[in-house]
Amino acid sequence: xxxxxxxxxxxxxxxxxxxxxxxxxxxxxxxxxxxxxxxxxxxxxxxxxxxxxxxxxxxxxxxxxxxxxxxxxxxxxxxxxxxxxxxxxxxxxxxxxxxxxxxxxxxxxxxxxxxxxxxxxxxxxxxxxxxxxxxxxxxxxxxxxxxxxxxxxxxxxxxxxxxxxxxxxxxxxxxxxxxxxxxxxxxxxxxxxxxxxxxxxxxxxxxxxxxxxxxxxxxxxxxxxxxxxxxxxxxxxxxxxxxxxxxxxxxxxxxxxxxxxxxxxxxxxxxxxxxxxxxx
Numbered sequence: 001x002x003x004x005x006x007x008x009x010x011x012x013x014x015x016x017x018x019x020x021x022x023x024x025x026x027x028x029x030x031x032x033x034x035x036x037x038x039x040x041x042x043x044x045x046x047x048x049x050x051x052x053x054x055x056x057x058x059x060x061x062x063x064x065x066x067x068x069x070x071x072x073x074x075x076x077x078x079x080x081x082x083x084x085x086x087x088x089x090x091x092x093x094x095x096x097x098x099x100x101x102x103x104x105x106x107x108x109x110x111x112x113x114x115x116x117x118x119x120x121x122x123x124x125x126x127x128x129x130x131x132x133x134x135x136x137x138x139x140x141x142x143x144x145x146x147x148x149x150x151x152x153x154x155x156x157x158x159x160x161x162x163x164x165x166x167x168x169x170x171x172x173x174x175x176x177x178x179x180x181x182x183x184x185x186x187x188x189x190x191x192x193x194x195x196x197x198x199x200x201x202x203x204x205x206x207x208x209x210x211x212x213x214x215x216x217x218x219x220x221x222x223x224x225x226x227x228x229x230x231x232x233x234x235x236x237x238x239x240x241x242x243x244x245x246x247x248x249x250x251x252x253x254x255x256x257x258x259x260x261x262x263x264x265x266x267x268x269x270x271x272x273x274x275x276x277x278x279x280x
Contacts, residue, residue: 017077031256052083067123068148121154150182165204212239
């Protein structure tokens with residue numbers, strides 16, 4: 001198990017990777033990526049059982065599905081820093097012919113990617129199917145799915161919520177990035193979600209909350225969620241984060257949802273993030 005301090009150091013490097021990927025090509029989604037860095041580092045570097053040698057079936061392994069696929073920079077960085085591929089490949093982000101497309105895709109065979117994601121609302125359904133198949137196969141490992149809070153406005157999310165409860169998917173953890181921001185503004189302005197946890201509870205799920213930018217709380221909450229295995233209910237975690245976490249001028253609001261920093265802004269951002277594993 002990694003210490004909180006070790007995980008925080010990895011997360012700092014991941015945030016540097018995010019800024020460099022998006023700034024390098026002049027396009028991408030830095031805000032949500034920065035906000036979710038702590039979660040993905042906790043999952044891949046501490047909580048999940050997974051094998052970087054990678055096989056699509058994932059028998060005996062935990063599975064992570066990124067439903068909000070536009071925050072691919074954080075996913076690619078964490079996969080690279082976890083040994084799935086050389087971090088130097090991060091320099092190819094969004095270039096023509098790259099395996100690191102704007103949204104995760106499978107046809108180029110990038111290790112760690114089991115399904116193409118980014119069509120919002122679909123990821124939880126896919127992850128539900130994986131969780132159901134693991135139960136049918138007698139595989140006792142977990143399925144984790146990260147989804148955006150704006151994504152909760154999609155009807156398919158709630159169909160998947162019904163499915164998870166109906167089939168007692170107690171090996172399934174859905175985490176919603178509750179940063180209150182989507183591409184067109186705040187979630188409250190676009191379509192208010194109200195008490196999100198209560199909605200999921202009404203659909204028959206165990207619900208929890210955590211501070212997604214507090215590494216200690218992230219690890220503690222994820223491990224507590226895993227203690228609910230065998231209780232007959234899937235688990236929903238409402239994760240509070242700050243969009244753009246770690247870079248002061250990107251924090252809060254929706255401005256940096258899908259906007260790349262220019263050269264000067266990138267330099268300011270990098271000065272605020274500690275290099276801990278070496279830049280690619």
